[in-house]
Amino acid sequence: LIDTLPQTLIWSDDVLSVLDQRALPKKIEYLHLLHIEDAHFAIKTLAVRGAPAIGVAAAYALAQSMQDSKLQDQEFHQQLMANATYLKSARPTAVNLAWAIDRVVAAYQEMPYKRTLVDCAQAIHQEDLAISLARGEHGAPLIQPNWSVLTHCNAGSLATSRLGTATAPMYTRHQQGIAFSVFADETRPLYQGARLTTWELEQAGIDTTLICDNMAASLMASGRIDMALVGTDRVTANGDVVNKIGTLNVAILCRHFDIPFYVACPSSTFDPATPRGQDVVIEQRDRDEVIGRHSTALKVLNPAFDVTPHELVTGIITEHGICAPSELRRQLSDLQ
Amino acid sequence: LIDTLPQTLIWSDDVLSVLDQRALPKKIEYLHLLHIEDAHFAIKTLAVRGAPAIGVAAAYALAQSMQDSKLQDQEFHQQLMANATYLKSARPTAVNLAWAIDRVVAAYQEMPYKRTLVDCAQAIHQEDLAISLARGEHGAPLIQPNWSVLTHCNAGSLATSRLGTATAPMYTRHQQGIAFSVFADETRPLYQGARLTTWELEQAGIDTTLICDNMAASLMASGRIDMALVGTDRVTANGDVVNKIGTLNVAILCRHFDIPFYVACPSSTFDPATPRGQDVVIEQRDRDEVIGRHSTALKVLNPAFDVTPHELVTGIITEHGICAPSELRRQLSDLQ
Numbered sequence: 001l002i003d004t005l006p007q008t009l010i011w012s013d014d015v016l017s018v019l020d021q022r023a024l025p026k027k028i029e030y031l032h033l034l035h036i037e038d039a040h041f042a043i044k045t046l047a048v049r050g051a052p053a054i055g056v057a058a059a060y061a062l063a064q065s066m067q068d069s070k071l072q073d074q075e076f077h078q079q080l081m082a083n084a085t086y087l088k089s090a091r092p093t094a095v096n097l098a099w100a101i102d103r104v105v106a107a108y109q110e111m112p113y114k115r116t117l118v119d120c121a122q123a124i125h126q127e128d129l130a131i132s133l134a135r136g137e138h139g140a141p142l143i144q145p146n147w148s149v150l151t152h153c154n155a156g157s158l159a160t161s162r163l164g165t166a167t168a169p170m171y172t173r174h175q176q177g178i179a180f181s182v183f184a185d186e187t188r189p190l191y192q193g194a195r196l197t198t199w200e201l202e203q204a205g206i207d208t209t210l211i212c213d214n215m216a217a218s219l220m221a222s223g224r225i226d227m228a229l230v231g232t233d234r235v236t237a238n239g240d241v242v243n244k245i246g247t248l249n250v251a252i253l254c255r256h257f258d259i260p261f262y263v264a265c266p267s268s269t270f271d272p273a274t275p276r277g278q279d280v281v282i283e284q285r286d287r288d289e290v291i292g293r294h295s296t297a298l299k300v301l302n303p304a305f306d307v308t309p310h311e312l313v314t315g316i317i318t319e320h321g322i323c324a325p326s327e328l329r330r331q332l333s334d335l336q
Numbered sequence: 337l338i339d340t341l342p343q344t345l346i347w348s349d350d351v352l353s354v355l356d357q358r359a360l361p362k363k364i365e366y367l368h369l370l371h372i373e374d375a376h377f378a379i380k381t382l383a384v385r386g387a388p389a390i391g392v393a394a395a396y397a398l399a400q401s402m403q404d405s406k407l408q409d410q411e412f413h414q415q416l417m418a419n420a421t422y423l424k425s426a427r428p429t430a431v432n433l434a435w436a437i438d439r440v441v442a443a444y445q446e447m448p449y450k451r452t453l454v455d456c457a458q459a460i461h462q463e464d465l466a467i468s469l470a471r472g473e474h475g476a477p478l479i480q481p482n483w484s485v486l487t488h489c490n491a492g493s494l495a496t497s498r499l500g501t502a503t504a505p506m507y508t509r510h511q512q513g514i515a516f517s518v519f520a521d522e523t524r525p526l527y528q529g530a531r532l533t534t535w536e537l538e539q540a541g542i543d544t545t546l547i548c549d550n551m552a553a554s555l556m557a558s559g560r561i562d563m564a565l566v567g568t569d570r571v572t573a574n575g576d577v578v579n580k581i582g583t584l585n586v587a588i589l590c591r592h593f594d595i596p597f598y599v600a601c602p603s604s605t606f607d608p609a610t611p612r613g614q615d616v617v618i619e620q621r622d623r624d625e626v627i628g629r630h631s632t633a634l635k636v637l638n639p640a641f642d643v644t645p646h647e648l649v650t651g652i653i654t655e656h657g658i659c660a661p662s663e664l665r666r667q668l669s670d671l672q
Contacts, residue, residue: 025632184633188524188548191630198633210633212524212626214549214582218642221584246550248557252592253585290548294527296361297520297534297546306554 025199036065043090050159055096063117132163134319139169147226153244154196155231165231181207239310239325240277251312264317277307361535372401379426386495391432399453431570468499470655475505483562489580490532491567501567517543575646575661576613587648600653613643
């Protein structure tokens with residue numbers, strides 16, 4: 001299965017290439033990110049997107065940005081820090097971006113060689129692959145035979161190095177030969193569900209139906225959805241889940257209809273430094289994403305994320321297993 | 337105020353013209369519906385839309401379709417019935433369509449002259465205008481000063497002869513000089529909120545902000561929405577509300593956040609013959625409306641309406657006042 005999934009990121013000859021997710025599914029095109037500005041732009045415009053994939057891409061971009069540097073010692077370190085800050089500014093909400101960049105910087109501070117940067121980025125990349133396999137194994141049994149799973153946005157293969165976050169349990173379950181189906185929210189305003197999730201799940205042979213975001217309630221009312229499974233960009237210390245706008249909507253509907261609501265992510269998405277979801281600064285994106293070609297509205301809101309309070313989350317699936325959101329902090333600190 | 341609102345329908349020289357709502361807000365164009373097939377097509381493709389407006393348009397279209405008929409007596413009556421059935425098939429869910437057509441037919445059966453048909457259609461049109469004023473007066477006090485009102489789809493002036501259903505209390509309150517603001521759900525897949533509601537409310541000078549359907553939960557969580565106010569295509573005998581897909585979603589969010597959820601409609605939208613919402617056949621529309629230019633999904637659902645159970649509805653606003661949904665049946669039969 002894993003080899004049939006699209007390659008979101010390719011690192012070859014010290015150059016990072018990413019599958020351009022703005023062009024999908026109509027065109028399959030790779031962007032070669034030769035300069036740090038290219039990487040910043042690719043992350044900002046969602047050519048590469050999804051919390052884990054952004055982390056891996058930023059780690060590579062930071063490493064690559066210093067490979068041709070003629071600076072030495074303190075000056076090299078200063079430039080590295082400046083590049084790190086610049087890359088982090090591309091998308092403020094995704095905690096994996098800052099996490100991956102900080103890890104590359106820390107590795108360099110430990111072993112101050114150019115090659116350390118690349119080695120660390122490659123390690124992050126390999127770990128993301130391994131972690132997605134573990135997440136799939138843990139989450140797959142949650143999907144009962146013949147169930148229908150609702151997902152929102154694209155927390156898929158395209159959002160990570162391979163198996164995806166919310167999709168890892170789906171791909172693993174599918175490989176186990178268990179029949180189930182997926183309803184994919186189209187996910188306005190950028191249609192990540194309509195463009196990306198339906199495309200990648202169909203390619204893997206999983207029975208997938210596209211719906212508008214506002215149709216899920218109606219499907220739940222008629223008993224056609226058995227669980228929801230989404231990704232996340234950040235889990236705060238208390239277990240609140242920051243994810244694509246509309247996730248809170250799904251969680252509230254699940255609570256109303258008594259449907260389990262699961263979140264899948266790598267443990268690096270956990271942000272113990274931020275106490276609660278409401279402490280996270282939510283990225284406000286351009287009004288034109290909502291307006292499109294059809295509206296002439298003057299006032300528009302376009303928050304990229306919302307906060308699902310931990311009490312609406314049935315469980316969080318990581319590479320270490322499944323736990324209640326309020327237990328995640330203790331589970332991860334026990335492992336350290 | 338009323339004269340500044342757009343004219344949804346114009347009846348002049350025995351010809352019905354409708355403002356083409358597919359072209360709005362980019363183009364303001366009227367369609368002249370010379371033949372019954374034109375009217376059927378205009379209703380089916382949502383050039384004219386909204387439960388009350390569809391009723392008025394269908395009444396005129398039926399009257400007009402018989403004006404040049406050379407048939408007599410029984411043959412005339414048979415043709416009238418055939419035309420009535422044909423027009424009803426244009427949109428199966430909206431009860432006002434059937435209600436208006438049945439009323440024109442009944443008027444003819446009472447007074448079998450061609451002119452009866454036109455007189456009855458004009459009476460329906462005039463009543464719809466008067467009813468919208470009464471609805472506005474009853475509903476306006478619900479909107480407290482400085483409140484924010486969430487609405488879904490377009491239950492506006494464009495959906496009726498003038499003041500709208502959900503918008504009648506808004507227009508009336510605005511005219512009373514009370515400040516409040518509106519959040520308009522864009523309403524996928526056809527963007528009636530993004531195209532029509534924002535346009536007509538802005539034209540009237542009401543502070544209106546466009547959001548995607550999946551953003552309402554986030555706004556409610558931060559205390560930015562004080563009430564929801566929507567229209568409906570049909571209220572069943574037990575008070576269940578059949579309205580544009582996504583309405584149930586809004587109602588469940590309101591219940592979760594303890595926000596009042598009101599429905600406004602003419603009393604002709606009440607359908608005592610249908611016991612419960614789940615007994616209504618929901619129109620399934622074309623997959624291409626959801627797919628658009630951006631998706632390649634193979635399987636798509638596109639239900640045009642959903643059912644909000646009466647227990648989620650705070651009150652129903654009609655020309656007779658405000659009542660609990662379960663009280664509507666008794667209120668209307670007391671009036672007869």
